[in-house]
Amino acid sequence: NAGVTQTPKFQVLKTGQSMTLQCAQDMNHEYMSWYRQDPGMGLRLIHYSVGAGITDQGEVPNGYNVSRSTTEDFPLRLLSAAPSQTSVYFCASLSGQGYEQYFGPGTRLTVT
Amino acid sequence: QQQVKQSPQSLIVQKGGISIINCAYENTAFDYFPWYQQFPGKGPALLIAIRPDVSEKKEGRFTISFNKSAKQFSLHIMDSQPGDSATYFCAAGYTGGFKTIFGAGTRLFVKA
Numbered sequence: 001n002a003g004v005t006q007t008p009k010f011q012v013l014k015t016g017q018s019m020t021l022q023c024a025q026d027m028n029h030e031y032m033s034w035y036r037q038d039p040g041m042g043l044r045l046i047h048y049s050v051g052a053g054i055t056d057q058g059e060v061p062n063g064y065n066v067s068r069s070t071t072e073d074f075p076l077r078l079l080s081a082a083p084s085q086t087s088v089y090f091c092a093s094l095s096g097q098g099y100e101q102y103f104g105p106g107t108r109l110t111v112t
Numbered sequence: 113q114q115q116v117k118q119s120p121q122s123l124i125v126q127k128g129g130i131s132i133i134n135c136a137y138e139n140t141a142f143d144y145f146p147w148y149q150q151f152p153g154k155g156p157a158l159l160i161a162i163r164p165d166v167s168e169k170k171e172g173r174f175t176i177s178f179n180k181s182a183k184q185f186s187l188h189i190m191d192s193q194p195g196d197s198a199t200y201f202c203a204a205g206y207t208g209g210f211k212t213i214f215g216a217g218t219r220l221f222v223k224a
Contacts, residue, residue: 004155035214040121042201042214043156058211090155099144099205101212103155 001026004104006091012110013081021076021107023091031094032074033058033101034066036087043090049074081111115139116204118215125222131189133218135202138183142204146212147176147187150199159200192222
């Protein structure tokens with residue numbers, strides 16, 4: 001099993017550009033989440049999904065969109081990037097029967 | 113609104129010493145308290161977790177102490193090793209785990 005994979009590892013965007021951060025998991029987990037990690041702020045939940053076709057907002061959803069068309073994939077879209085979105089983004093998945101979240105390796109995004 | 117407060121922000125410990133990281137939470141509805149370990153360039157990984165019905169859980173050199181009345185819990189790393197140098201996050205969550213709230217993180221450095 002590859003676990004949770006994320007692409008790209010690094011990305012630089014200009015203000016106003018759009019992009020999609022990809023996340024995939026091969027563990028057949030129902031729950032998937034996106035977090036952003038900023039210095040001194042810990043991990044903050046952006047959006048999450050409890051299954052294909054079902055998504056909801058987390059703590060800091062503004063400026064981000066998500067969709068969940070399959071169990072495996074949970075992409076995060078930035079429609080119009082802003083410097084405040086410079087961060088490291090982590091995708092995570094969780095089995096409905098468990099408590100442990102499995103995190104991907106992260107995407108480091110810089111918006112200039 | 114910071115629901116999980118973690119201290120200290122950074123910690124330097126001599127090899128063989130005890131590392132102690134503290135966390136406090138506000139919401140008494142939380143029923144799952146994990147600690148995650150993160151090495152540079154990697155995603156967080158579950159280290160150890162506790163439920164509020166026990167006061168202590170030990171796994172090898174890592175121990176969680178839990179004080180339900182004070183709404184506090186802590187991570188103790190006995191015989192700290194340079195390989196333990198990482199960022200540690202405490203968290204609090206609910207059954208299902210996908211809405212876990214993370215603390216701000218503690219950067220631990222163990223001097224050889």
